[in-house]
Amino acid sequence: MVKKMQRRPRRDESLSREQIIAAAIELLDSGGESGLTFRNLSERLATGPGAIYGHVANKSDLLEAACSAVIGPGVDLQAKDMSPKAAIRAVALTMFDAMDAHPWIGSALAWAAGKSTMVSVLERVGQQVHALGVDPDKHWVTVSVLLNYILGVGGQNAANAQVARAREAERAEFLSTVADAWLQLDPDRYPFTRSIATQMSVHDDRADFLAGIDLILAGIESVV
Amino acid sequence: MVKKMQRRPRRDESLSREQIIAAAIELLDSGGESGLTFRNLSERLATGPGAIYGHVANKSDLLEAACSAVIGPGVDLQAKDMSPKAAIRAVALTMFDAMDAHPWIGSALAWAAGKSTMVSVLERVGQQVHALGVDPDKHWVTVSVLLNYILGVGGQNAANAQVARAREAERAEFLSTVADAWLQLDPDRYPFTRSIATQMSVHDDRADFLAGIDLILAGIESVV
DNA sequence: ACCTGAACACCGTTCAAGT
DNA sequence: ACCTGAACACCGTTCAAGT
Numbered sequence: 001m002v003k004k005m006q007r008r009p010r011r012d013e014s015l016s017r018e019q020i021i022a023a024a025i026e027l028l029d030s031g032g033e034s035g036l037t038f039r040n041l042s043e044r045l046a047t048g049p050g051a052i053y054g055h056v057a058n059k060s061d062l063l064e065a066a067c068s069a070v071i072g073p074g075v076d077l078q079a080k081d082m083s084p085k086a087a088i089r090a091v092a093l094t095m096f097d098a099m100d101a102h103p104w105i106g107s108a109l110a111w112a113a114g115k116s117t118m119v120s121v122l123e124r125v126g127q128q129v130h131a132l133g134v135d136p137d138k139h140w141v142t143v144s145v146l147l148n149y150i151l152g153v154g155g156q157n158a159a160n161a162q163v164a165r166a167r168e169a170e171r172a173e174f175l176s177t178v179a180d181a182w183l184q185l186d187p188d189r190y191p192f193t194r195s196i197a198t199q200m201s202v203h204d205d206r207a208d209f210l211a212g213i214d215l216i217l218a219g220i221e222s223v224v
Numbered sequence: 225m226v227k228k229m230q231r232r233p234r235r236d237e238s239l240s241r242e243q244i245i246a247a248a249i250e251l252l253d254s255g256g257e258s259g260l261t262f263r264n265l266s267e268r269l270a271t272g273p274g275a276i277y278g279h280v281a282n283k284s285d286l287l288e289a290a291c292s293a294v295i296g297p298g299v300d301l302q303a304k305d306m307s308p309k310a311a312i313r314a315v316a317l318t319m320f321d322a323m324d325a326h327p328w329i330g331s332a333l334a335w336a337a338g339k340s341t342m343v344s345v346l347e348r349v350g351q352q353v354h355a356l357g358v359d360p361d362k363h364w365v366t367v368s369v370l371l372n373y374i375l376g377v378g379g380q381n382a383a384n385a386q387v388a389r390a391r392e393a394e395r396a397e398f399l400s401t402v403a404d405a406w407l408q409l410d411p412d413r414y415p416f417t418r419s420i421a422t423q424m425s426v427h428d429d430r431a432d433f434l435a436g437i438d439l440i441l442a443g444i445e446s447v448v
Numbered sequence: 449a450c451c452t453g454a455a456c457a458c459c460g461t462t463c464a465a466g467t
Numbered sequence: 468a469c470c471t472g473a474a475c476a477c478c479g480t481t482c483a484a485g486t
Binding site for chain 1: 468469470471472473
Binding site: 136144149155160196198203216 | 229245248328331334336343346347350351353360361362363364365366367368369371372373374375376377379380382383384386387399402406409413414415416417419420423424425432435436438440441442443444445446447
């Protein structure tokens with residue numbers, strides 16, 4: 001996080017890419033994906049919209065840079081002396097926590113996958129998959145499952161944040177509205193959905209995410 | 225799919241919601257997410273942009289309707305005389321094929337989850353999870369893992385379609401460009417990514433998707 | 449009652465003009 | 468060399484005016 005010194009009516013130093021990215025992250029955090037605008041951003045940086053293009057190719061480049069600034073440092077942390085499973089859990093949780101704190105990552109990452117941020121995650125998860133003793137022929141598939149699951153959760157998290165921005169109270173209200181709607185469904189056609197409505201409304205995103213990782217890990221181990 | 229009768233210079237019947245949705249799907253299929261515009265759409269329907277709002281609340285309502293029009297019929301097909309695992313595979317493949325044929329679904333569904341389309345999928349997958357004998361306390365978690373994985377793959381598919389719209393040839397070129405980039409990485413820091421570069425470049429999305437489902441199913445069975 | 453399409457309040461991006 | 472900000476080509480959405 002960058003210290004704000006906003007009283008300056010005019011910049012005395014020239015723009016830097018890092019400044020732009022830091023300001024973009026602040027806008028995304030406070031206003032969601034639609035909060036980031038070249039006009040908003042240039043206003044916060046006390047410059048014109050055109051100036052930004054000197055340091056950033058376009059909006060998707062900016063989003064990608066914001067993602068790797070937020071995710072990169074956490075993922076690159078060394079986690080020594082961990083079992084492969086524990087290390088995979090740790091990387092996954094780092095991703096989850098970053099996507100939970102910054103819901104815009106969930107939607108931005110989908111458009112930036114295959115880029116540097118995801119390669120770091122791929123490498124770290126992959127090394128542990130290797131350590132787990134998975135058949136090398138299945139390395140790609142195994143890593144894909146884990147990454148697709150993580151990105152899927154992030155995307156859903158982003159969508160939910162869109163619907164119910166704000167904190168705990170609204171989240172509970174949102175979930176119980178959905179649960180009520182499920183309970184109104186036709187019992188003949190939607191028996192399962194009705195049966196898990198209350199379970200869904202009290203679920204813990206983080207715990208369920210980890211349970212999902214463990215389920216996938218159990219599947220991986222059963223083939224090793 | 226709706227029959228086109230485009231020669232009419234002027235509509236002789238009043239607009240219907242179904243017409244609007246069918247036209248929206250055509251625009252999305254041919255031009256991707258950015259191909260759907262109220263101006264494009266109203267032009268194709270020989271009317272003004274404002275007229276659409278009589279039948280559709282807004283753009284996200286329209287996207288949601290387009291998703292369920294494309295996915296709903298396939299998912300609602302009864303698949304009798306199948307084992308629970310086979311039925312889950314079948315639903316998952318139906319979703320995959322729909323998202324592969326219409327990549328825009330991947331990004332649109334993320335913003336429409338919890339709505340009617342996903343409830344149908346949830347119900348169908350859930351019934352099979354139940355039939356599999358999973359502990360009812362774990363019903364929600366189990367279904368979540370499967371749906372998040374499916375949506376994650378769809379989101380990635382959408383992102384890739386964005387990068388490499390068009391057919392087989394460009395896809396191969398795109399993948400080998402990524403593989404080349406991975407092979408250029410520092411061997412000390414990215415040993416795993418380098419080792420799977422060629423495996424990645426020849427992978428089969430559909431087969432890998434199914435392998436992922438099977439891995440998750442193996443994990444589910446190991447807890448039952 | 450329903451459609452029409454100009455108008456409003458925005459976007460991302462470019463580029464001549466300034467310093 | 469770098470910034471500035473008006474201008475361009477778009478958006479989704481609204482609403483007075485038409486039929």
